Amino acid sequence: MNRPTQNDRLSIILDVLQKKQAVSLDALANRCSVTKRTIRNDAALLNRTLRSAAQIDLNKGQCILQIHHEQHYRKIAAELSQQQAADTPEKRVKRLAAQLLDATQPLLIDDLSEQLHVSRSTLVSDLNHLRITFEPYDLEVKGKPNQGIHLQGSEWEKRLYILQNNDHVLDQPLDQTIAASVHAFAIRHLLAEATERVLLRYVGVVLARAAKHPLPRNSTAFDVTHMMQTKEYACIDQLASQLEKNDRVLSNAERAFLTIPILGRRSPVHLPNRSTVALPMAVRQLIIEIERQVKVQLSIDIHFGTISNELGYHLMFMLNRLVFGVTIHHSLVREVQEKYPLACEIAQIADEVIQERYQIKVNEAELSYLAYYFGIALTENEEPLFQLSRVAIVCDTGRGSARIIAMQLNKILPSTVEKQLFSSLAVTKAELEQFDMIFSTVPLPNLNTAVIEVKDIFDERKLAQKINKYWALDTLKMKKNGQGVSLISQLLDEEHFFMLSNQKTHHDNMVAMITSLERGGLVDSGFKQRIMKREQVKHTLFDRGIAFPHTMNRASRQIVLAVGIYPLKQKVCEEEIRMIFLLGIPESQHNETLLIQLYEEMIALSKKIDLLHNDLSARTCAEMKKRVQRLCTIANA
Missing domain, CATH: 1.10.1790.10 (PRD domain)
Known part of the structure; x- marks a missing residue:
């Protein structure tokens, strides 16, 4: 746990003293994880800050707050609170990064810890977070805690890091005169606003680092000699001369660095590739x-x-x-x-x-x-489940609408699929049953061929999913209907439906479900062990009260889905469970597309789970099963 910073402590001390008339030094020291001496120093600092508004008296190991001017005191306390809010871990990491980038000699861990008002362990944690950001730039924190640490890497890579994280590690706004010079340069050379903003960042980096951390004359990162021969360098040379004030001298390498955003009007910072920032x-x-x-x-x-x-x-x-x-x-x-x-x-x-x-x-x-x-x-x-060769398009609003539907289907179906247009008033059942699938704007009952109802304009992604589901149902030898395709509702039956007990643990309820399926020969004898092994690693809990235990099943070539309903919410690992979807995936027919569709349907159903649990106590198992099936269909519509 992070030790409170000094700003934290000042705020804590005032807050505690406002609530209690007298508080011991020991209590405050324990609260702030510091010594009593530190609390005395903090109290002295507070007295200087509070001035005549209030006074903290130290008497026989007790701290007592005396408020003299309430309004003035409230204002000072509020300012301290704002300072505390501003002293975040992110800002601390930012300051640490800036110190490492600016250091010319190793930094001692103890010194950094004192400057940042954190413990050594917190500082080490901050350094580990910084290592994540340094690594892509071939920058590495090296050294030993007792001898000092430093940031190892080329000046070019450090500058790339600063440019990429400019708003994070640099808090040095450019002087208005310099910003005006850059703006005038941008207007004179017809630079776009985006290029001007990038140039300002480069100028800021050069002015901040050129004196203490100059770029080497010969760099493998960019060819200074080549850049000096470009017309862009000649332009930047004029700007650099304006920047050379107050004994500041910019080398040819620094001027070449400033040329980068002008060359091609783009910065390598915005184009991460193998030549700039390699993917670590x-x-x-x-x-x-x-x-x-x-x-x-x-x-x-x-x-x-x-x-x-x-x-x-x-x-x-x-x-x-x-x-x-x-x-x-x-x-x-x-x-x-x-x-x-x-x-x-x-x-x-x-x-x-x-x-x-x-x-x-x-x-x-x-x-x-x-x-x-x-x-x-x-x-x-996703691998398409459907393998269509001929489809029919039946429309009741004219041939123009049918052609619009055909154009949209061209984006979903392979070019090899033959499409034939029909009027709903003229087509016969015999004609339609010659096709693999029918897309219709009107209901077409009593056909053996799969029928998907569509509108003139439809969501192509959803239609592709619906086509896949129809063919999945066909693969699973299940009934298809035109009102809505639901894999879950089709997979459910009475033998796979369970009313669970809130008197049992979640584990015991799952065991009861699996045991029932095993007795019916629906899952293999090792199914339970595989499920429980997964649960030990991580509970398969989804949002909105759904548990989804699943594994391979060696007893069936078909998907086995069992659903369990809790009468009341069941607490599992700080989550509340309402339903269990137990899935057995055929090992011999593992299909990614089918699994993806089942997941998406289950998630869609979970969003309507409150409807499922309305008046639950009054429902039989059969009624609840119908309700699940109906909500699955609604979720798919």
Whole structure:
């Protein structure tokens, strides 16, 4: 636990003394994890701060607060509280990064601990967080605690780090005269606003570091000699001469550095690639671990393939933002959660991996951005279940509408699929049953061929999912209907439905469900052991009161789904469970697409779980089963 900073202590002392008339030095020292001497020093500092508004008297080991001017005292106390709020761990890490980047000799851990008002252990934790941000730039904290630590790496890499994290590690606004000179330069040379902003950052870095940390004349990062021959260098040379004031001299290397944002009107900071910021091995390992945990927790093989580099850079910069406490806003968080529910679940798994590795919590906005990448990966990993050769399009609003539907289907179905248009008034049952699937704007009952009802304009992604589900049901030899496709409702039957007991533990209820399935020959004898082994590693609990234990099943070539309902909310690991979805996945027919669809349907159903539990005590098992089936269908509509 972090030791309170001095600002923290001052606020704590005032808060405690306001609530109690007299407090012992021992009590305050214990509360603040410091010595009584430190509390005396803090009290003396407070008395100087409070001036005539109040006074802390020390008498026989007791501290007593005497308030003389209430209004003045309240104002000073509020200012101290604001200072405490401003002294956050993120700002402390920022100050630590700035000290390491600016140091010209090793820094002692004890000195840093005293300057930052934290314990050695807290400082070590802060350094570990900084190492996450340093690694992509080939920067490394080296040294021994008793001999001092320093930041090892080239000046070029340090500058790249500062530029990428400019708002995090630099708090030095440019002098207005210098900013005006850069602005005039930008206007004179027709620089875009974005390029001017980047140039200002480069100027800030040069002015902050050129004297103590000059760039070497010969650098492998960029060719100074080549840059000096460009017309952009000649332009920057004029600006650099204006900046050379107060005995400041800028070398050719520094001037070449300032030329970078002008060359091509872009900065390498905005284009991370192998030649600027390489994707570190730690980030690649993080991606591999996320893939592994998705497999462990969801039984889904997800591979990021073509987007692995994009995801890696996103993770790298996201970790930087989290370490430095930089908050981003995402106005579409709710929409992402609605449209990509499974991708959001995978983002939660990624959060767990990051917390385990780096002890950093990922916030909701960052998770929603991660979900975009996972949504892309799920789509790219998805293998179509359907293998269509001929489809019919039946429309009651004219041939133009039918063609619009056909155009939209072209985006979903392979180009080899033959599409034929029909009027609902002229087509016959015999004609339609020659096709693999029918898309219709009107109900077409009593057909053996699968019929999917569509509108003139439809959501192509949802229709693709519905097509997959129809063919999944066909693969599973299950009934299809035009009112809504639900894998869960089709997989449910009386033998797989359980009313659970709140008098038993969650573990015992699962055992009872599995034992019943085993007696019916639906799951193999090792199924229970595999489920319980997974549960020991991590409870398969979803949000909104759903538990989803699942594993491979060697006793059946079909998916086995059992559902258990708790009459009252059941407490499990600080979570409240209402339903158990117990899934047996055929080992011989493991299909990622089918699993993904089951997950998304289960998550959609969980959002309507309150409807399921209305008046629960008055329902029989059969009635509850019908209610589950109906809500599954509604969730899919």
